[in-house]
Amino acid sequence: MHVTHLSLTDFRSYPTAEVPLDPGVTALVGPNGQGKTNLVEAVGYVATLGSHRVSTDAPLVRLGAQRAVVRAAIARAGRSTLVELELVPGGANRARVNRAPVPRAREVLGVLRTVLFAPEDLALVKGDPVGRRRFLDELLVALAPRFAGVRSDYDRVLRQRNALLKSAGATIRAGRGDVRTLDVWDSHLAEAGAELLAARLHLVDDLTPYVRNAYAAVSRAGTDVDLRYRSGLGDDVGDGPPPGRDELRDRLLEAMARSRATELDRGVSLVGPHRDELVLSLGPFPARGYASHGECWSLALALRLAGYELLRADAAAGDGEPVLVLDDVFAELDAGRRRRLAELVSGAEQVLVTAAVPEDVPDSLAGARIDVADGEVRRVR
Amino acid sequence: MYEGVVQDLIDELGRLPGVGPKSAQRIAFHLLQSDPVDVRRLVAALVEVTEKVRFCELCGNVSAEDQCRICRDPRRDAAVLCVVEEPKDVVAIEKTREFRGRYHVLGGAISPIEGIGPDDLRVKELVTRLASGEVTEIILATDPNLEGEATATYLARLLKPMGLKVTRLASGLPVGGDLEYADELTLGRAFEGRRLLDV
Numbered sequence: 108m109h110v111t112h113l114s115l116t117d118f119r120s121y122p123t124a125e126v127p128l129d130p131g132v133t134a135l136v137g138p139n140g141q142g143k144t145n146l147v148e149a150v151g152y153v154a155t156l157g158s159h160r161v162s163t164d165a166p167l168v169r170l171g172a173q174r175a176v177v178r179a180a181i182a183r184a185g186r187s188t189l190v191e192l193e194l195v196p197g198g199a200n201r202a203r204v205n206r207a208p209v210p211r212a213r214e215v216l217g218v219l220r221t222v223l224f225a226p227e228d229l230a231l232v233k234g235d236p237v238g239r240r241r242f243l244d245e246l247l248v249a250l251a252p253r254f255a256g257v258r259s260d261y262d263r264v265l266r267q268r269n270a271l272l273k274s275a276g277a278t279i280r281a282g283r284g285d286v287r288t289l290d291v292w293d294s295h296l297a298e299a300g301a302e303l304l305a306a307r308l309h310l311v312d313d314l315t316p317y318v319r320n321a322y323a324a325v326s327r328a329g330t331d332v333d334l335r336y337r338s339g340l341g342d343d344v345g346d347g348p349p350p351g352r353d354e355l356r357d358r359l360l361e362a363m364a365r366s367r368a369t370e371l372d373r374g375v376s377l378v379g380p381h382r383d384e385l386v387l388s389l390g391p392f393p394a395r396g397y398a399s400h401g402e403c404w405s406l407a408l409a410l411r412l413a414g415y416e417l418l419r420a421d422a423a424a425g426d427g428e429p430v431l432v433l434d435d436v437f438a439e440l441d442a443g444r445r446r447r448l449a450e451l452v453s454g455a456e457q458v459l460v461t462a463a464v465p466e467d468v469p470d471s472l473a474g475a476r477i478d479v480a481d482g483e484v485r486r487v488r
Numbered sequence: 489m490y491e492g493v494v495q496d497l498i499d500e501l502g503r504l505p506g507v508g509p510k511s512a513q514r515i516a517f518h519l520l521q522s523d524p525v526d527v528r529r530l531v532a533a534l535v536e537v538t539e540k541v542r543f544c545e546l547c548g549n550v551s552a553e554d555q556c557r558i559c560r561d562p563r564r565d566a567a568v569l570c571v572v573e574e575p576k577d578v579v580a581i582e583k584t585r586e587f588r589g590r591y592h593v594l595g596g597a598i599s600p601i602e603g604i605g606p607d608d609l610r611v612k613e614l615v616t617r618l619a620s621g622e623v624t625e626i627i628l629a630t631d632p633n634l635e636g637e638a639t640a641t642y643l644a645r646l647l648k649p650m651g652l653k654v655t656r657l658a659s660g661l662p663v664g665g666d667l668e669y670a671d672e673l674t675l676g677r678a679f680e681g682r683r684l685l686d687v
Contacts, residue, residue, distance in 0.1 A: 260634065263634050288598060288605055295637065
């Protein structure tokens with residue numbers, strides 16, 4: 108699939124912008140702070156209903172405007188689909204597909220699929236586990252939009268259970284409270300948690316060979332890359348073949364029963380996929396804390412490229428391969444990595460690249476070029 | 489800001505559910521321009537509702553007397569009890585004319601975030617009601633959302649040991665709709681709850 112036209116109203120710095128796009132490589136070139144990333148951020152928003160830079164919608168709406176509108180025309184399997192999103196901070200976003208309103212904005216998920224690599228992704232390797240969990244969950248949603256619902260159900264059960272642990276902790280410990288309510292939330296958390304956990308475990312299994320290939324291709328180092336899912340249920344969950352959902356649910360229930368006293372003490376849920384970690388290692392060492400800056404970059408890039416390849420392999424089902432977005436990436440890489448990354452992505456159906464200066468874009472990626480300056484978007488090639 | 493009493497009226501209206509400041513202002517000015525007879529009738533209805541309407545001492549539904557119309561009706565099946573969250577759910581189920589048993593209104597659903605636990609709902613009254621042994625089946629008709637499901641699970645665990653038949657309303661596809669328009673969660677539930685066709 109590819110985006111054929113992007114149109115913005117009051118999005119970030121743009122009062123309006125019209126950007127026609129072609130398949131193949133398109134470089135968005137302009138000095139820093141002129142609005143290149145805003146354009147690819149809008150493309151990403153259509154695919155994920157979220158921004159890779161901020162967690163709320165408010166910064167996406169131009170200062171002084173009430174709402175922002177993003178329109179993207181997407182070509183998939185010879186058909187054109189128009190997705191329109193109206194972003195209303197503090198309110199519900201509205202969405203239309205081919206001019207027809209859809210009841211929930213969530214239903215546009217899956218129409219456009221993107222894989223975006225940005226400087227922020229360095230945190231995938233160097234940052235806290237929450238970033239790696241989000242990476243897995245976002246990929247799950249891209250593969251099967253149903254998981255957006257699974258994830259939000261799990262989060263809601265978790266919030267309810269935490270609220271109960273906090274409020275009831277004192278009374279239950281004093282032997283006066285009613286633990287039966289907690290039992291109910293335990294069973295709901297185990298049910299939703301097992302579904303999420305099982306899906307993540309299968310995803311890590313599927314993803315690992317792609318990460319190894321991509322890392323070897325980008326870095327040309329013989330270092331062995333490994334991904335291990337670390338569940339609070341025990342190391343055996345992440346090693347070996349993933350247990351089934353029923354087994355995971357029972358084990359989550361057992362683990363909650365074991366840690367009930369501690370959970371009541373601390374007033375938070377200590378068991379479940381929201382506490383798990385994806386451990387990345389290079390050779391015998393965990394990447395976090397041990398890997399050099401360059402190795403971290405290569406590994407973060409390998410994770411995104413692996414996600415891209417996984418979605419692409421899944422596209423055999425007829426969804427069309429995802430759009431690849433490389434935001435300000437080449438400036439950070441040395442000449443060898445730059446060249447090899449260019450080779451890797453040159454075969455993609457559509458690649459959007461942003462760069463501050465044209466020299467940052469490798470020659471082998473010569474394609475369309477759009478200059479961005481002072482909020483003006485101009486096609487030059 | 490408007491002068492004294494007008495602003496008081498707008499503030500009071502704005503406290504009603506679903507009424508924002510703009511709507512409150514519009515309703516207030518509508519009332520100011522209405523025939524005083526109409527306004528008095530509204531006032532009378534409000535006064536009457538606060539003075540006369542009570543909650544049924546048995547089921548917790550709104551009622552003009554000690555017991556509501558449904559609890560007093562001898563033709564209703566006393567063996568089946570349908571548990572709902574709110575009085576408006578009783579109205580919704582009554583419209584189907586399918587259910588001939590009686591109701592029990594909980595007054596909400598378990599939601600720790602809002603500080604609502606089983607003790608804040610009419611659960612104790614439900615257990616007391618079941619003590620006579622007249623009721624043999626409980627239908628759990630709480631909302632099919634997270635809080636409603638949790639309430640249903642809680643009640644099922646509480647009531648099953650009492651030897652009652654406990655059932656839960658089915659979840660699935662809306663009747664008269666198209667399969668393709670169902671969201672994935674509803675469709676997934678419909679798959680789980682599929683039934684054998686007898687032909």
